Amino acid sequence: MKSLACTLFLTVAHVLAQEKTEAQDLCEQWNALYEKMQYGSVDRKTSGPLLRSLAKEIRDKIAVPQDSVFYFPIENHGLPDVGGTNGSGFISRQYNFLHGNRHRGHPAHDIFIHDADQDNLDDNTKQPAYVVAMTDGIVIGMKTNWTSGDTLRGGNYLMVYNPNLQRYYYYAHNHTILVKLGDVVRAGTRIATVGRTGRNASEKRSPTHLHLMVLQITDEKGKPYNYYDELVKSKKVNSPS
Ligand SMILES: [Zn+2]
Incomplete structure (x- = not known):
């Protein structure tokens, strides 16, 4: 009887482990393909549809809570730290996701921290500035080993897939990444620290x-x-004291 329970437990554990591995494996596949795309080493006619179908599979395998609250993406920061005037930093000019690293325009917002000495620390607190997830999502892409000389613009980037909103959130130039591929991150939780990685x-x-x-x-x-x-209506996150 004891051994039957034990066998049953191991079987269940095995199935759970397998499911977890399968979802993580899909995220790893997405990540590997996206990295190739970033470096221009894969034909985008092939990678585009493949990335989309992998995302669909990931959506089916990993449940993400449905939450419509947006969080400001850096702790202790807010709207005045966003580049440009009233969001004018966003310039979408002929951007094509599949062009990878070779894109034009600036289809994004830059959010600045006070770091005059460029040591990746907030000048006021002498602590890292934490990047938090703007929404819930699944970690499907990341780079953690960017070094100077690497032509990649995003540096140590993080890609989080929100299957409910059908969006990718691309957080770039991080100093350190605090999550793993396949992780489900909740809105407002720490995912990285702000940094200076990337060609420019x-x-x-x-x-x-x-x-x-x-x-x-x-x-x-x-x-x-x-x-x-x-961003305007987002919830501000303060660092725990
Ligand atoms: Zn930018």
Whole structure:
């Protein structure tokens, strides 16, 4: 009897482990393909449909809570830290998600931290500035080993898929990444620290900032979505004291 219970437990555990692995495996596949796309080493006619079908599979395998609250993406920061005037930093010019690293315009918002000495720390607190997830989602892409000399613009980026809104959230130039592929992240929780990674973002002339692009993937090409109104109504997150 004891051994039957034990066998049953192991079987259930095995199935659970397998399910987890399968979902994570899909995220790893998405990540590998996206990284190739970023470096231009894959034909985008192939990668585009494949990324979309992988995202569909991921959506079927991983449940994400449906929540419509938006959080401001950096702790202790708010609207005055967003680049441009009233969201004018967003310039969507012929952007095509599938062009990877070689894109034009600036279909995103930059959110700046006070880091005059460019040491990746907030000058006021001498602590990292934490990037928090703007919405719930699944971690499907990341780079954690960017080094200077690497031509990738996004540096240590993080890609979070929100299957309910059908959007990709691309957080770029991070210093460190605090989540793993396949993780379900809740809105307002820490996912990275703000940094200076990426070809241009690492240059002295670039003030330390988070580059956050949102892609609406109901559009075939992954159309950049101007989420400024959502930043305006977003909930501010304060660091725990
Ligand atoms: Zn930017």
